[in-house]
Amino acid sequence: MKKEVRKVVIAGNWKMNMTPSEAAKAVKETAELTAGKNGCDVVLCVPFVDIAVAAEAAKGTNVKIGAQNVHFEAKGAYTGECSASMLLEAGAEYVIIGHSERRQYFGETDETVNKRTKAALAAGLKVILCLGEVLEERQAGITAEIVSMQTKLDLAGISAEDLKNVIIAYEPVWAIGTGLTATPDQAEEVCAIIRNVVCGLYGCEAAEALTIQYGGSMNDGNAAELLSKVNVDGGLIGGASLVPAKFAKIVDAAQA
Ligand code: PEP
Numbered sequence: 069m070k071k072e073v074r075k076v077v078i079a080g081n082w083k084m085n086m087t088p089s090e091a092a093k094a095v096k097e098t099a100e101l102t103a104g105k106n107g108c109d110v111v112l113c114v115p116f117v118d119i120a121v122a123a124e125a126a127k128g129t130n131v132k133i134g135a136q137n138v139h140f141e142a143k144g145a146y147t148g149e150c151s152a153s154m155l156l157e158a159g160a161e162y163v164i165i166g167h168s169e170r171r172q173y174f175g176e177t178d179e180t181v182n183k184r185t186k187a188a189l190a191a192g193l194k195v196i197l198c199l200g201e202v203l204e205e206r207q208a209g210i211t212a213e214i215v216s217m218q219t220k221l222d223l224a225g226i227s228a229e230d231l232k233n234v235i236i237a238y239e240p241v242w243a244i245g246t247g248l249t250a251t252p253d254q255a256e257e258v259c260a261i262i263r264n265v266v267c268g269l270y271g272c273e274a275a276e277a278l279t280i281q282y283g284g285s286m287n288d289g290n291a292a293e294l295l296s297k298v299n300v301d302g303g304l305i306g307g308a309s310l311v312p313a314k315f316a317k318i319v320d321a322a323q324a
Contacts, residue, residue, distance in 0.1 A: 080309025123159020243284025
């Protein structure tokens, strides 16, 4: 199976930006600018409080809405958290899990990433599972070991059927929000390593069908080259997703 038959997904991660009214406006603008661009799926992952208005603004368009985190329990005394069923009912179709900012600032581990992923999939959400090495790991030459280990731990116990609703986002931590981008060859190399690990876990047919995104300072200037790589099936985009015109240009780059 070749890249052409995998689903290309361009997803924005708004992080902690956009009030509900700003979100409605940005979703509408993004939808207008990306209308008819059917060469990829377009997703905007928004703060919890924006999900319902964003989903309403996205109705009837090609933009799908996602959340940025989910708790693994169905309900209960977990102040500040949201369950998968809450996200679904609010209008989310996707959820980002394991973003490096959550691993770095909020104590997220491969174990909790795995638990959140299982809960999200069981509820019917599609998961954008983030993993990637920090700068010291790249400099020590252990990127392959790190991403292989994360892939195995984060997917532990997830069935081949559920894997169909998982996207892996390879996000080298040193490239997120820093303006530093992995070169297209670096992105390709690591996405191929991840695919190879998934091949070992689920078989190569499942691995060939898996969408693997690159994330880390992707923008309208570098997207085309990154997306031209055979194992890079889309992007997870932070900063540039906040500006609909820039994000739409990345969607354009994914049409090729
Ligand atoms: C991200 O938030 O996942 C990300 C890749 O951010 P940025 O594009 O700003 O580096």
